[in-house]
Amino acid sequence: MSPQQQANPVTGGCFCGQIRYAFTPPEIATVNCHCTMCRRASAAPFVTWLVVPTTQFSYTRGQPAELASSAEGTRYFCAQCGSPLVCINRKHPDWTDITLGSLDHPEHFAPTRDVYADTRLDWVTPIEKS
Ligand SMILES: [Zn+2]
Numbered sequence: 001m002s003p004q005q006q007a008n009p010v011t012g013g014c015f016c017g018q019i020r021y022a023f024t025p026p027e028i029a030t031v032n033c034h035c036t037m038c039r040r041a042s043a044a045p046f047v048t049w050l051v052v053p054t055t056q057f058s059y060t061r062g063q064p065a066e067l068a069s070s071a072e073g074t075r076y077f078c079a080q081c082g083s084p085l086v087c088i089n090r091k092h093p094d095w096t097d098i099t100l101g102s103l104d105h106p107e108h109f110a111p112t113r114d115v116y117a118d119t120r121l122d123w124v125t126p127i128e129k130s
């Protein structure tokens with residue numbers, strides 16, 4: 001990738017298009033989270049998150065609704081269509097977690113590790129074989 005391509009923002013948004021966002025690469029990490037809160041909040045077996053510096057992230061259309069999903073975590077989603085978009089943990093507010101599934105081009109990223117693997121569903125193949 002050329003430096004110019006690297007500087008291009010990565011874009012994404014919700015299902016209905018009311019909320020759009022962009023971030024400037026590089027990301028800090030891409031992980032599969034198997035925690036029970038991600039599972040319930042997304043209604044999916046696990047959630048793949050891109051972790052990016054908060055300073056590199058911005059909403060470019062609309063503003064999401066918020067859900068305080070734990071003492072530390074706030075989840076951001078589209079109030080119209082319900083797409084989960086972002087999670088921010090108050091323990092490290094300088095990181096913004098973005099749902100890989102809401103990217104315009106999720107095929108450009110792949111998770112490199114599992115988190116909360118202790119609550120991973122048995123039939124989900126782990127990334128790391130321990
Ligand atoms: Zn929407």
Ligand SMILES: [Zn+2]
Pocket residue numbers: 033034035036037038039047116
């Ligand atoms: Zn989680």
